Amino acid sequence: MTDWLPSLIVKTPAEGYDLAVKLARVAIKVTQPDAEVRDRLRSDYAENASALVAVSQVIATHFATVSAANNFWRGEA
Amino acid sequence: MTDWLPSLIVKTPAEGYDLAVKLARVAIKVTQPDAEVRDRLRSDYAENASALVAVSQVIATHFATVSAANNFWRGEA
Amino acid sequence: MTDWLPSLIVKTPAEGYDLAVKLARVAIKVTQPDAEVRDRLRSDYAENASALVAVSQVIATHFATVSAANNFWRGEA
Amino acid sequence: MTDWLPSLIVKTPAEGYDLAVKLARVAIKVTQPDAEVRDRLRSDYAENASALVAVSQVIATHFATVSAANNFWRGEA
């Protein structure tokens, strides 16, 4: 798993958001490597309001990191 | 979903807050793409004190990012 | 809702704290626009230790943003 | 409540920690102004492992803010 994240630098805020989502998902894989269990749990949290919001929090934290890495794409403004 | 977020730069703190709310909402869509399930869950967390506060936390995290991106609108002071 | 937040710049740390509280409360309004439901939920989380602490966390996150915006009121020291 | 927080600047990291604890406590007061209810809830979360850890999280967030405000007391090292 050494090539999945070549850089934190992306062209646009939307791509940065996608990267944040990816960073959030990888953590789940690392902690629960069994794809079958993950699929079961995924349907758990995707249908549970609290867990869904908690996933959003993880994405928000990664989005802060990716945004800072890209100097907030200030040149795009 | 590549045009929904052209920039993190907005004119005022209030617009920045709106953007933070939007960033929080998109995460829910990404994790639960089924609009019908989302609507059901939305009424869950909108009527549950803990989940509602958790949503506020996600918005607060995104507002920190958007505020930093805009240098806190210091020129507006 | 475009005039409620003209600036993040305030004179003192105490005013900054008040602003953080305000920023936390607005998120609740945005997610649950029905004032009657909000009042009911408010009494829920105001009497529940965990939810009360969670509200404090949201305020803490906004206070970090407001403090950074004001360069921590270092001139006041 | 305008004089309770004249400055974020304090002399030592230990004083900064005390200030972080104070900042965490004020949020509880703001959200639950009734002292009697607060006392009851306080014994709730002080004897509940999860709530106690959640309080620590709020303190940690405020300590980050206070530490940044004081340039991490680098001159003290």
Place this chain on the structure above:
Amino acid sequence: MTDWLPSLIVKTPAEGYDLAVKLARVAIKVTQPDAEVRDRLRSDYAENASALVAVSQVIATHFATVSAANNFWRGEA
């Protein structure tokens, strides 16, 4: 346990992510030193959607730290 973390500086974002995972795991060891209990708890949170997401949050927080330490590997872009 003084040699386990010689540096926060790593060559690539992917290595930075691995380090964030390691930093998250060490906290569990410090708080629960008994390996047998940890193994039991690990299977608990690896099969529980909410706990799994909470682990992701810890990793996200450490990834922010490691990314800042490495200036976001901007030279790699």
Place this chain on the structure above:
Amino acid sequence: MTDWLPSLIVKTPAEGYDLAVKLARVAIKVTQPDAEVRDRLRSDYAENASALVAVSQVIATHFATVSAANNFWRGEA
């Protein structure tokens, strides 16, 4: 409790991590001063997956602060 934290500056990342753990523990003491109650709660959260992860989150937040205070020990790389 004024001498327990003379500085945030430590020599290595591993010492910084130890300090983060200490900062997390002090918050528990401040909120629950009764050592006997703390011991009981400690066994609670040390054997509960969710609480254990929550403790990790607090440590992660303090580690971010300590790392920033030490400029991420970049000179050590």
